[in-house]
Amino acid sequence: EADIYQTPRYLVIGTGKKITLECSQTMGHDKMYWYQQDPGMELHLIHYSYGVNSTEKGDLSSESTVSRIRTEHFPLTLESARPSHTSQYLCASTSRGTQYFGPGTRLLVL
Amino acid sequence: GENVEQHPSTLSVQEGDSAVIKCTYSDSASNYFPWYKQELGKRPQLIIDIRSNVGEKKDQRIAVTLNKTAKHFSLHITETQPEDSAVYFCAAAVEPRNNNDMRFGAGTRLTVKP
Numbered sequence: 001e002a003d004i005y006q007t008p009r010y011l012v013i014g015t016g017k018k019i020t021l022e023c024s025q026t027m028g029h030d031k032m033y034w035y036q037q038d039p040g041m042e043l044h045l046i047h048y049s050y051g052v053n054s055t056e057k058g059d060l061s062s063e064s065t066v067s068r069i070r071t072e073h074f075p076l077t078l079e080s081a082r083p084s085h086t087s088q089y090l091c092a093s094t095s096r097g098t099q100y101f102g103p104g105t106r107l108l109v110l
Numbered sequence: 111g112e113n114v115e116q117h118p119s120t121l122s123v124q125e126g127d128s129a130v131i132k133c134t135y136s137d138s139a140s141n142y143f144p145w146y147k148q149e150l151g152k153r154p155q156l157i158i159d160i161r162s163n164v165g166e167k168k169d170q171r172i173a174v175t176l177n178k179t180a181k182h183f184s185l186h187i188t189e190t191q192p193e194d195s196a197v198y199f200c201a202a203a204v205e206p207r208n209n210n211d212m213r214f215g216a217g218t219r220l221t222v223k224p
Contacts, residue, residue: 042217090154097142099156
């Protein structure tokens with residue numbers, strides 16, 4: 001089924017650890033996005049990509065990096081997790097304006 | 111760049127009443143205006159959208175109106191039901207998007223009381 005997938009769905013990790021949040025979509029969309037969202041609150045864009053080998057920073061400086069080696073895959077990496085990174089991370093992809101969101105990863109940094 | 115403001119931030123209505131959420135945008139080039147609904151613990155999902163070539167669009171109990179001159183658009187929910195309780199986000203974008211021109215409003219938490 002064409003969808004957008006995120007793993008892990010929940011993650012508890014200690015300060016200073018390096019983590020990678022995975023995002024994959026099977027819809028063939030070129031444009032992909034990462035948002036940070038505290039539950040029910042505003043969506044903050046942290047990274048986006050227009051296609052393979054394209055990555056851009058968004059409005060929120062989250063001290064993270066992304067890569068886009070394949071169209072369907074857009075992982076987000078935190079080199080050194082901090083308690084301030086505790087939040088929900090939503091991946092999204094776009095087709096003709098409509099933005100499709102993944103189920104999200106809830107991250108807790110202790 | 112685009113700036114989207116959304117009001118109110120919270121809205122409480124009785125079941126059966128109507129709910130209206132309003133958004134304003136700043137970039138006159140914006141031509142695509144989607145609305146997303148995010149239920150508790152779930153991902154945002156598109157519920158309705160409107161493009162700048164029309165002034166109103168309706169889908170059962172929900173409707174969206176657009177005033178390009180005033181640069182504002184609104185979501186109208188009639189005959190509200192408890193399952194309409196969620197956070198609603200408006201957005202504005204220039205389509206086709208050559209850069210990241212989609213901006214979301216800050217969200218409205220709608221509560222429908224039975």
